[in-house]
Amino acid sequence: MHVILVAPHFPANQRRFAQALKHAGARVTGVGEASWDQLDGELRSWLDGWEQVSNVCDAGALEGAVRRIQARGPWVHRLEATVEAHMLAAAQVRERTGIPGLSSLSVLRCRDKFEMKRFLMAHGIPCAAQGAVDTGNDARSFAQSNGFPFILKPRDGAGAQGTVKVHNGVELENAIAERGLDSGRGNWTAEDYIDGH
Numbered sequence: 001m002h003v004i005l006v007a008p009h010f011p012a013n014q015r016r017f018a019q020a021l022k023h024a025g026a027r028v029t030g031v032g033e034a035s036w037d038q039l040d041g042e043l044r045s046w047l048d049g050w051e052q053v054s055n056v057c058d059a060g061a062l063e064g065a066v067r068r069i070q071a072r073g074p075w076v077h078r079l080e081a082t083v084e085a086h087m088l089a090a091a092q093v094r095e096r097t098g099i100p101g102l103s104s105l106s107v108l109r110c111r112d113k114f115e116m117k118r119f120l121m122a123h124g125i126p127c128a129a130q131g132a133v134d135t136g137n138d139a140r141s142f143a144q145s146n147g148f149p150f151i152l153k154p155r156d157g158a159g160a161q162g163t164v165k166v167h168n169g170v171e172l173e174n175a176i177a178e179r180g181l182d183s184g185r186g187n188w189t190a191e192d193y194i195d196g197h
Contacts, residue, residue: 022046051069057085138181150166
């Protein structure tokens with residue numbers, strides 16, 4: 001089996017995926033932003049090839065690397081990314097290059113909690129109330145309709161980065177200002193804060 005592993009060098013624990021794949025008998029080709037010479041000898045010993053790209057989150061750059069690897073052979077069976085920020089680009093490239101795996105729609109539903117919860121609610125699974133927040137007025141409307149406290153978070157964030165719990169109107173205005181929501185830097189979501197089990 002030939003596996004392309006996105007960014008096996010960063011963060012540090014990523015290297016263990018390359019090691020495990022190699023130990024299981026896979027041929028492992030890495031794609032990342034570092035050069036081959038910047039990788040340590042141990043990691044290089046687990047890789048059968050390397051493609052450097054400017055940005056692994058850029059689906060176009062990643063696709064170019066994958067197509068070069070495919071052209072060299074052997075056949076690529078899997079394209080894997082274990083870092084959340086890399087997963088959507090990897091899914092898009094899988095679809096463009098005919099490599100099986102998780103679809104970009106499935107990845108989007110996992111990464112974008114707004115889309116995930118919309119899908120779940122459409123299938124009868126109850127979720128906390130939520131709203132798309134593209135402007136400060138969207139956040140204010142959510143607060144007026146649903147009350148406090150609520151959570152404001154970026155739709156494309158990872159690991160709760162940028163997430164804030166808003167307790168009152170003053171905190172809401174601070175959150176709107178800090179995130180530039182009144183100047184059109186949207187793509188956030190608001191959701192009811194539910195305490196308990």
